[in-house]
Amino acid sequence: MLLLALDTATPAVTVALHDGESVIAESSQVDARRHGELLLPAVDRVLAEAGRKLDAVTGIVVGVGPGPYTGLRVGIVTAATFASVLEVPVHSLCTLDGIAFAAGQAGLEGEFVVATDARRKEVYWARYADARTRVTEPAVDRPAELAERVEGLTAVGAGAALYPDSFTDVRADLPQHQSAGALAALAVEKLRTGGEFLPPQPLYLRRPDAQVPANYKVVTPQ
Incomplete structure (x- = not known):
């Protein structure tokens, strides 16, 4: 087993490789505006650190949110593309x-x-x-x-x-953002116990920030 896990549903762009026993390489960068720019280099970096090739991966693990529209779709589309090219399954989990x-x-x-x-x-x-x-x-x-x-x-x-006024017992010493290593470990546990995965679809929970303009400005001659 060699799982490639990734998640872009939070400001963390996080990628990890898990061999079924432990995380063998992981990369996490917190940058809410550069998911698309950072994700593939992180995949390359993790594979290089582990000394593995992409074609050795036997499954893709992806966090499907909830998360903001733009960042979330980067990870899900990338996971689906890898799975299609490698002909391996996608295991989707709530971020x-x-x-x-x-x-x-x-x-x-x-x-x-x-x-x-x-x-x-x-x-x-x-x-x-x-x-x-x-x-x-x-x-x-x-x-x-x-x-x-x-x-x-x-x-x-x-x-x-x-929001400490609403969440009055915040544990700042615990993880603040997603960890692809933890996501992969959870997937391994579910695979071994027959646990359920989510459909490989984004959990947006609300409409995207970007909206199509209601009225287009006419710029061509009538």
Whole structure:
């Protein structure tokens, strides 16, 4: 087994290789505006560090969000392209689940909430019974509207850190962004236990920021 994992649903452009036992190479760069520019060089860097060729990959793992439209589609399209060229399966996972799993790897136990920055003064979030068990569907909300629902819960993620008035028990020592290494490890666990994966479709949860103009300006002669 050799899984290539990637995620661009958060400001982190993160890529990892997992051989079924452990992460053998990983790269993460936090830059919310350069997903398309950074992703493929990160793949090349990880493969070179591991001393592997792309054609040795047996599966692609990708985080499908929720996340902002532009960044999220970079990772999903890249994953689909690799899978098609290599003729290997795509294993899609919720990005929030990857962050939750990483928090568990760092020692977090019990109930908690994961929140990432959704911009527009909102967060993408979900609640977890433990690092492997999500108990709510991913959602996008304003932090102030969540205060009562997350009261008393440990909070993980950059989105939670942005709004300490709403997420009052933020663990800054735990992962803030996605880790492709943790995402790959979660996928390996699911593959071995027969766990379910998501469809390889983006979890946008809201309309994209970019809109087609309602009225086009006529620039040709009538």
